[in-house]
Amino acid sequence: MKIAVLGGDGYCGWATALYLSAKGHDVAIVDNFIRRQWDYELSVQTLTPIRPLAERLRVWQELTGNVIELLVGDVTDYDFLASVIRGFEPEAVVHFAEQRSAPYSMIDRKHAVFTQINNVTGTLNLLFALRELQPDCHLVKLGTMGEYGTPNIDIEEGYITIEHKGRRDVLPFPKQPGSFYHLSKVHDSHNMMFACRIWGLRATDLNQGVVYGTVTDEVAFDEALINRFDYDEVFGTVLNRFCAQAVAGHALTVYGQGGQTRGFLDIRDTVRCIELACLNPADRGECRVYNQFTEQFSVIELAELVKAAASKLGLKAEIEHLSDPRVEKEQHYYNAHHSKLIDLGLSPHYLSDSLLDSLMNIAIRYRDRIDSSIFLPQVNWRNTSNERKTQTTVSAVPSFAATGS
Ligand code: NAD
Numbered sequence: 001m002k003i004a005v006l007g008g009d010g011y012c013g014w015a016t017a018l019y020l021s022a023k024g025h026d027v028a029i030v031d032n033f034i035r036r037q038w039d040y041e042l043s044v045q046t047l048t049p050i051r052p053l054a055e056r057l058r059v060w061q062e063l064t065g066n067v068i069e070l071l072v073g074d075v076t077d078y079d080f081l082a083s084v085i086r087g088f089e090p091e092a093v094v095h096f097a098e099q100r101s102a103p104y105s106m107i108d109r110k111h112a113v114f115t116q117i118n119n120v121t122g123t124l125n126l127l128f129a130l131r132e133l134q135p136d137c138h139l140v141k142l143g144t145m146g147e148y149g150t151p152n153i154d155i156e157e158g159y160i161t162i163e164h165k166g167r168r169d170v171l172p173f174p175k176q177p178g179s180f181y182h183l184s185k186v187h188d189s190h191n192m193m194f195a196c197r198i199w200g201l202r203a204t205d206l207n208q209g210v211v212y213g214t215v216t217d218e219v220a221f222d223e224a225l226i227n228r229f230d231y232d233e234v235f236g237t238v239l240n241r242f243c244a245q246a247v248a249g250h251a252l253t254v255y256g257q258g259g260q261t262r263g264f265l266d267i268r269d270t271v272r273c274i275e276l277a278c279l280n281p282a283d284r285g286e287c288r289v290y291n292q293f294t295e296q297f298s299v300i301e302l303a304e305l306v307k308a309a310a311s312k313l314g315l316k317a318e319i320e321h322l323s324d325p326r327v328e329k330e331q332h333y334y335n336a337h338h339s340k341l342i343d344l345g346l347s348p349h350y351l352s353d354s355l356l357d358s359l360m361n362i363a364i365r366y367r368d369r370i371d372s373s374i375f376l377p378q379v380n381w382r383n384t385s386n387e388r389k390t391q392t393t394v395s396a397v398p399s400f401a402a403t404g405s
């Protein structure tokens with residue numbers, strides 16, 4: 001298939017582009033490298049020394065003979081995005097190109113506004129470009145399990161049958177997102193459902209859980225292909241952070257009692273899920289939703305698992321309960337359904353099989369690059385200000401004046 005991967009320089013996008021290319025698909029990466037700018041803005045860097053994208057692609061071509069096309073630009077710029085769709089004529093577009101950190105979106109007003117404009121505008125532009133130029137193309141869009149929040153009922157895959165005053169209907173599952181970032185995904189979902197309904201587009205909204213792991217078969221071909229491993233308080237996700245903390249001899253930063261439960265998946269399952277979605281497209285007019293995760297854990301369970309894994313490696317990891325900087329339920333019911341991707345053929349990798357290989361060993365390999373000063377949380381949901389006054393300014397948050405076309 002001809003597949004465009006928007007956000008292909010990022011964590012999920014890079015692994016996916018290589019996987020799809022290795023499987024024989026014709027892949028183009030679209031990215032504006034803004035993720036690398038956010039690292040400069042926050043004065044942090046990925047634990048793994050990722051190479052410039054052009055170098056990554058050159059090495060991939062030398063190793064495999066496969067060419068991945070690179071199209072550099074901002075998906076909030078409609079003319080650029082339209083030129084991509086017109087020129088590449090994709091059969092599927094995989095859309096990862098959004099600001100994906102909940103804490104980043106909660107820094108201050110500017111970061112909240114930026115996150116929603118970047119994410120919602122990019123997806124809207126894509127819907128318009130597909131309708132105008134490639135209406136049969138299948139949109140595979142990354143949403144998030146966090147769109148649902150933590151309701152006191154089972155979470156269905158996108159839709160729920162509701163009976164009300166003697167009548168029954170199948171309706172979108174209620175959304176209770178926990179950050180301005182998660183809200184941007186809800187807005188995207190609504191826009192996608194609407195566009196499929198009125199224009200007959202075809203879309204799959206993948207409500208993904210927290211992804212962990214760095215190594216996929218393709219990334220492992222060469223050091224130059226290494227993927228991101230973020231462990232800072234803004235972009236680092238919980239499992240990465242705990243592993244880096246354990247290796248650095250820092251206490252594992254459990255927020256509150258750690259009863260928050262989420263869905264998780266190995267990055268090797270992310271790439272497979274994307275391929276399964278592309279190979280089995282939605283029908284015209286259909287906006288289907290898959291819950292993309294394989295196991296659920298509470299934060300304290302993860303901390304205990306990392307502590308035990310560290311101990312096997314001769315590392316002593318302590319667990320520290322910090323006051324939760326987020327506004328979230330500590331103890332809650334959580335039972336999210338996730339069978340549709342399994343039905344399509346996903347064979348999950350489980351955390352118990354990969355934690356040591358994929359995470360602890362990577363953290364140990366690059367331990368000299370760990371900066372312990374970026375472990376403690378600074379962004380606080382209750383104090384999201386109009387303008388944050390810090391030594392790092394928000395100058396890397398681009399103005400949208402130039403990209404309003
Ligand atoms: P990432 O930040 O590593 O990658 C996103 C990429 O998109 C970056 O390379 C960035 O430069 C690019 N990008 C962002 N805005 C852009 C724009 N306007 N124009 C062009 N390129 C742009 O993020 P990730 O972890 O790979 O996540 C990818 C997607 O998957 C996101 O939409 C995220 O919400 C979703 N997701 C991620 C996780 C996770 O645990 N990482 C979990 C669930 C969902």
Ligand code: USQ
Pocket residue numbers: 100101102103143144145146147208209210211235236237238239241253254255256258260262263299326328
């Ligand atoms: N947490 C801690 N200690 C830490 C870091 C996090 O206790 O040091 C807790 C958080 O309070 C939260 C949970 O761990 O309850 C998960 O936090 P996270 O930062 O790992 O993940 P989250 O903010 O939910 O976001 C990540 C990705 C996002 C994706 C989302 C999927 O950054 O792009 O959408 O996971 S989901 O969680 O299903 O919404």
